[in-house]
Amino acid sequence: MSNLYERLGGENAVNAAVELFYRKVLADGRIAQFFDGVDMDQQIAKQKSFLTMAFGGPNNYTGADMRNAHKRLVAKGLNDSHVDAVIENLNYTLRDLGVPEKEVKEVAAIANSVRDDVLNR
Amino acid sequence: MLKFEDRSVELRPGETVLEALERAGIDAPSSCRSGNCQTCLHRAVEGVPPPDSQVGLTQGQKALGFFLPCVCLPTSPLTITRPDNVGARRDAVIRAIEPLAPDVIRLRVDADDFAYRPGQFLELVADGDLRRHYSLASHPEDDPFLEMHIRLHENGRMSRRLGEFKPGDRLHVAGPSGTCFYEGVHEEQRLLLIGAGTGLAPLYGVLRDALKRGHLGPIRLYHGARSRDGLYLDEELKALSRTRAHVDYRPCLLDPNAPAGGDVAATALHAEQDVKDSAIFLCGGENLVKRLKRDFFMRGASMKNIRSDAFTPSG
């Protein structure tokens, strides 16, 4: 069996998901404020990094990178409820795209596995 | 094989441009190191970066040689620079400077060898250190000069300086920069151009370029202004939309009593419900650009179809 990223469709799957996902995040009053202020074009590229990572695709992020990327947000109050909300939006996005439930769970598990780094604890 | 500006950089077999820059001690930012986050963005000023190193960039960025060093394994010689490097300053001489409206001037300057795409912006330099960005309304194939539309702010430093200039005076220009130009647009795509004030300058450049390249799809141009004077190309644009059936010019005078705000953003958002397949250009103040970008994206426009320049004040 090929790896998760390949099963999801690789880069094309990321491209198909990224704008859908970003729209959901911006429409979600629980987390939208964390995405204000950053230019939307740049934000789309960061979302692509996020999705590639969550899909189990090629990336070179370390735990320290995740800590750094979210430090500014933790200072603004980022906590477990926000991580839950992001994973929830990720689940909805994948279901919209017709991804089977087994893969949806695997993606959520990868995102969840960096929770402590994201929250800097 | 690889040069960073005027410095030679050793590139070992199998090494990415990012790795080579780092080994040479050149300060190069990076994050994902896998071609997604665009933190490492650089631009090739000579040579052609491999297509694999341009995945995810806009058509405009690709046309200008932008690429991602972390996934770039060059196959031919490259000379690269940082993405915000505007290059050497060039001499420019004022050809004409005249009012378009009570607080807007049209500035035309002559500068040799200044290649650009209509809608890009340049850096105008006066007195050695006073630098401001202005967008280009001229067309390099039709106009022997660079044309800018500049709003004069009462206490603005460059505004005041421009008030004193006359034809024959010398300035400098650098650039061009920006990716708000007609590239990656399908000839039958619907074109939506929205701006306020001198945000019209780049849109006018884009409009002329689109027509010159034979754009076939409908073109709608919204121009917002606070007063009738501010619709400073009204007659010309009205005449244009009479002779070109697919061009629809919509002047928008600010109406403070209108229920939804009465500005050009509110007017355009009300009229443009279906933007999924449109190529969108947004230019003018930061608030206008941010609001329209977000709202059109949320309505289904793809970010790659939204090009914009916000006229952020400097400093």
Ligand SMILES: Cc1cc2nc3c(=O)[nH]c(=O)nc-3n(C[C@H](O)[C@H](O)[C@H](O)COP(=O)(O)OP(=O)(O)OC[C@H]3O[C@@H](n4cnc5c(N)ncnc54)[C@H](O)[C@@H]3O)c2cc1C
């Ligand atoms: C990418 C880009 C493209 C641009 N293209 C154009 C163009 O085509 N035409 C054009 O007229 N301008 C354009 N600008 C804006 C221009 O670069 C200057 O910021 C503007 O001309 C003011 O310069 P100044 O030296 O006269 O005023 P400054 O001395 O810089 O500012 C004086 C005062 O005016 C205020 N101010 C400055 N700009 C604005 C503004 N836009 N709205 C409200 N208050 C303001 C400042 O806050 C300050 O209080 C562009 C800016 C960018 C970033």
Ligand code: HEM
């Ligand atoms: C669930 C686990 C998460 C993962 C795996 C993750 C992953 C990432 C990655 C890979 C980046 C790009 C970093 C870079 O290259 O600069 C990033 C940036 C970002 N993340 Fe997360 N993230 C997670 C949770 C969250 C949450 C919960 C929020 C807020 C609600 C959030 C908001 C952001 C923002 C705003 C950025 C951009 C930061 C910047 O550009 O300054 N992330 N994230």
Ligand code: FES
């Ligand atoms: S470091 Fe992320 S794209 Fe190059």
